[in-house]
Amino acid sequence: MLVLRSSPASPFGRKVKMAALELGLMDKIEIVAADTTDPNEVLREQNPLGKIPTLVLEDGVTLFDSRVIVDYLDHLAGGGKIIPAGEARFAQLRLQALADGIADAALLKVYEGRFRAETERSANWVAHQDGKVARGLAALEAAPPAFPDRPRIGEIALACALGYLDLRFAGA
Numbered sequence: 001m002l003v004l005r006s007s008p009a010s011p012f013g014r015k016v017k018m019a020a021l022e023l024g025l026m027d028k029i030e031i032v033a034a035d036t037t038d039p040n041e042v043l044r045e046q047n048p049l050g051k052i053p054t055l056v057l058e059d060g061v062t063l064f065d066s067r068v069i070v071d072y073l074d075h076l077a078g079g080g081k082i083i084p085a086g087e088a089r090f091a092q093l094r095l096q097a098l099a100d101g102i103a104d105a106a107l108l109k110v111y112e113g114r115f116r117a118e119t120e121r122s123a124n125w126v127a128h129q130d131g132k133v134a135r136g137l138a139a140l141e142a143a144p145p146a147f148p149d150r151p152r153i154g155e156i157a158l159a160c161a162l163g164y165l166d167l168r169f170a171g172a
């Protein structure tokens, strides 16, 4: 059994779960909740960065981050499934990078509120992250990706980034 350290709200953890579902690998993965703020969490031994998602293989080797994990899962499923071969690969990886970047910026905004006291918060920093989200969404709106019947990694990552914006900033 593979063990996925994650948490329900994580857009990157969700990406890995959606990838596993699409690849028919969900029954090979046990999901174990992780608390990234707990200094005693074994997660920090599994991944020195203390980040989720982290995948623990049967021999104890750990994989991170989400991009490495989805690449591994695609490989397990025979390869070229959600990460296509050839030219299409780069469009999918680019879309994944853009979507992950939007989620990263949104996450940094959430962390600004979570980890900094109100007097320590920087409006400049939040605006800097807002710019990334706004430009990313504008680029996607100007050239919307096609959503095929079987989603690939770019479309999966985008769904997770949009879902995270809805979760944390609905109506903003």
Ligand SMILES: N[C@@H](CCC(=O)N[C@@H](CS)C(=O)NCC(=O)O)C(=O)O
Binding pocket: 009, 010, 011, 012, 013, 036, 049, 050, 051, 052, 053, 065, 066, 067, 100, 107
């Ligand atoms: N590039 C990483 C980003 C992962 C990430 O930022 N995860 C967040 C939760 S959504 C996390 O673990 N945060 C805790 C921390 O940064 O200490 C990936 O794709 O997996």
